[in-house]
Amino acid sequence: MATARRNPLLTGVFLALTGVLGAVFLYPLVWTAITSFSPRPGTGQSEGWGIGNYTALAEFQAGLWTYLANSFIVSLITVALTLVVSILGGYAFARFRFRGRNVLFMATLAILMVPYATLLIPLYVILNSVGLQNSLLGVGLVLTMFQLPFSVFMMRISFESVPPELDEAALVDGCSTFSTLWRVLLPAVKPGIITVGLFAFLAAWNDFFAPLILLNDASRMTLPLAVANMRSQVMGVIDYGATSAGVVVLAVPCILLFLVLQRHYIRGFMSGAFKG
């Protein structure tokens, strides 16, 4: 890229090409956002431009705020549990040798390899047997489990990429392994933590199938369920107004989070990236 910066023609070509690339990625979202306000027969906004699809969503069944609150609770539980479990687990796998280490690690990765839908029926039975049926906590536990392969792997490689001299020095100074983890290593793996937390949030926020099977009460349902319910009409017809409004409402918190957290990324990335 150094050359591109020097030659104005190349710079122009580079800007144009990457500009088109960026536009390709943004276009579908922008188009959907516009569509959600545009008129379309058979939707909440049938004539003229306006927020008809959004008011329909807001007033749907238990109301938008209930669904948003439930989604937030499930997402928070999932993010908190995923972070705790994967940081401790990643630390264990990266810095300790213990019996069964590889077996446990492979078993964790194997979670990825079973079709989601097949596992949910047994999970439903198990949550019922411990009294966690129809509860947001139960959904959070299940979603945490599905996040573990990615999160534990991610935290493991994050810890492994920290120079071992760092924590070794702390241990020599007499810190316990836990305070070494807490004070020395965590700041060093911040990009990994943010990535794991962010993707746990995204997965929990957008997940449809676990809440569908595990929750029964209308007052406990999460936003993706409400959007799915709004979108389907008789004979498999889809209400595109509700769909695009639902996609927008589901996406906005996630996109905001991305933008807010990006500042942290940039700092993290730049600390180790090349400068020329």
Add this chain to the structure above:
Amino acid sequence: MTTVLKSTAVKRGGAPGRRHAVGWLYAAPTALFVLTLFIVPLVLVLQMSASDWPLLRGNQGWNFPDNFVEAFDHRLFWQAVGFTVLYAAIVTVLLLGLGLGLALLVQEATRWKSLLRTAILVPSALGLASAALLFYVLYSPQAGPFAWLMEATGTTFLGTPTGALFSTVFLMVWRFTGFYMLLMLVGLNGIPEEVYEAGRIDGASRWQNFRYITLPLLRPTIALCLVLSITGGLLAFEQFYILTAGGPDNSTMTVVQLIYGVAFRGQNDLGLAGALSVLALLALVAINAAQLRAFRRPKEEN
């Protein structure tokens, strides 16, 4: 370096047994989750696969190996396997190539590049189902913005087997490139600057830097990306379920769609679905074990 740590750590921690205990302590939450919410349900799936187990009536007793025989005899089984492998291969090549290429492209901290990085990342914020629905509208010959194109050419994006495959591949690339780019960035971030510094002193070219420094040091990240992408591709479901429903003419039927269909739409046979799931699991464990073995750093091989 890792070897140094491990030998000193073991020395410092006193008796090896204590280090084991501490290691297990940190791994315990993971183990608990894996055992109660994965291994136990998995045992139930195994039981299903060997039992006559209709969805609506529950377990009717053992029937091994009937479900497995039925799975191999299913009229769509081999077709679904073939298509799933093809799809996973295409998506993996594209996602890893684009993810790494774009990560290298946007790594520097210029304003333009961080804008670009944001643009590429934003689609990752959507749920896969939302993204698939969004593209369903986008590809629609009635409601989509490309209706004119389809009318002019007389075809539709999802109307032919090849069109449906690549329309879905485009959706997945749009949705997941940012995610893989992010993983690559985290991996690149883990490469110490001194290594490149050393390369520069030796007069290494850009390509040599990439080939002999970046790629080898990115091995764990690439392994993670490969595992995620191949596994995700082989378990592809929602994108096809929403965009094509396996059509046209079953040409985009994936293995998991077949499992879902057998379990919940039609036969309602959890036994057969369980058998298909077990087969998928065995295949994936074999593939991923081979991958991880191939990617394991020589140092750790003892």
Add this chain to the structure above:
Amino acid sequence: MHSLHRRRPRIRAAVALATAAVVAATLAACAPGSGGTAPADADIPAEGIDDGSTLTLWTRAPLQAQAELLVDAYNASHENQVELTIVANDDYVAKVGAAAGSGQLPDLFAADIAYVPNFVSQGMYQDIAPLIDQLDYKDEINQAHIAAGTYEGDPYVVPFVMDLSMMLWNKELFAEAGLDPEVAPATLQEFADAAKAIQALGKPGVSGTAAGLNCGGCLMFTWMPMVWASGSEVMNAEGTESLLDNEASQEVFAIWKDLYDSGALAEGSADETGATWVAGFQEGKVGIMPYPATLLPSLEFDAGLAGIPGIDGGASTFVGGDGIGISKDSKLTGQAWNFLSWLLSEDTQVEVLAKGGNAVSRSDLADNEYAAADPRLVTVNEVAAEGQLPIAINSQQAFNSPGSPWLTLVRNAVLGDGTTIVEDNAEITAVLDQ
């Protein structure tokens, strides 16, 4: 080494114990209910019990409007209170299946009438024969729905919401094409001619007709009535043999093939999976098509409506919608019956359903005061009594599911050269007869 040998068995024992406990719990919960249940207590009065109990009710999302209308009206006038749960359409069976397997079904649940024969035969509902027998309008309840919910002679399910397929046309486009907007096509050929005439207008984005050629449910819903109206059948009475290679069916497919070949079908019909199959008509861009009557209120232009014609005239409809029954897991049979008997009462059918612009499920109430305001609703209610529903336990797999043999048959017959109908039909029979 020592510790290893001592620890292993203990862990293994713990795993085995946990597994055994869960498996045992599952097995206990999965008491087999093979086909039907014992009849409900005959002591329950005709109007059921209204003692302030809380009832749970599940239904699928497409019927949300009607379900809320009914539940609100019931809750406002009864001691009993119904808690409604709406479930996404495509995943309703997964949800019900998970609950049924572990004895967690709600007191009442509705189901797509196409699923009902299967659900009933698997013992998901309670036998309500003694309760229905107490109703003096028993024989006026829509017979297609009752038949779908009958197993070994006993009824388990009553109609919840009716959804009928009707021939609808855009009056404005009809007039533009020089057709009489007030006269329904009497035969299938007249329907095809009308579609071609509208296509011939050459208006951009406007097509003669439309079909969901990759949507098994849509095709059953819209094309099977054409066979029935022609005086023929699509299946044998037992639902084990497909008859779609008979003369009438072949003629129906030939008419659609001709429409497709002549370009009178909307863009995208060939790969329409159901999500947008009515969108073109809703937007006023399709001239005439068989269409769900439930969507009538959402049309913003003047549309004509009639029963779906056959080859030589006649009229029929696919009696879709949802049936509802009391689940096998309910302990509140009397209270649940209170809701069902209220649902079927004249007051509810007329003052709640018909008032809200919906079809009624009793033939004696077809011509009520609200339907009279829109003569199209009277037509819907009247054709309903002549409509049919193909009843087969494996109907879902043979017809509805993506990639079903029915889809293969239709696609070969309409998009292909139309020479494989007999073989493809045998394939449907093979699935039906499993």
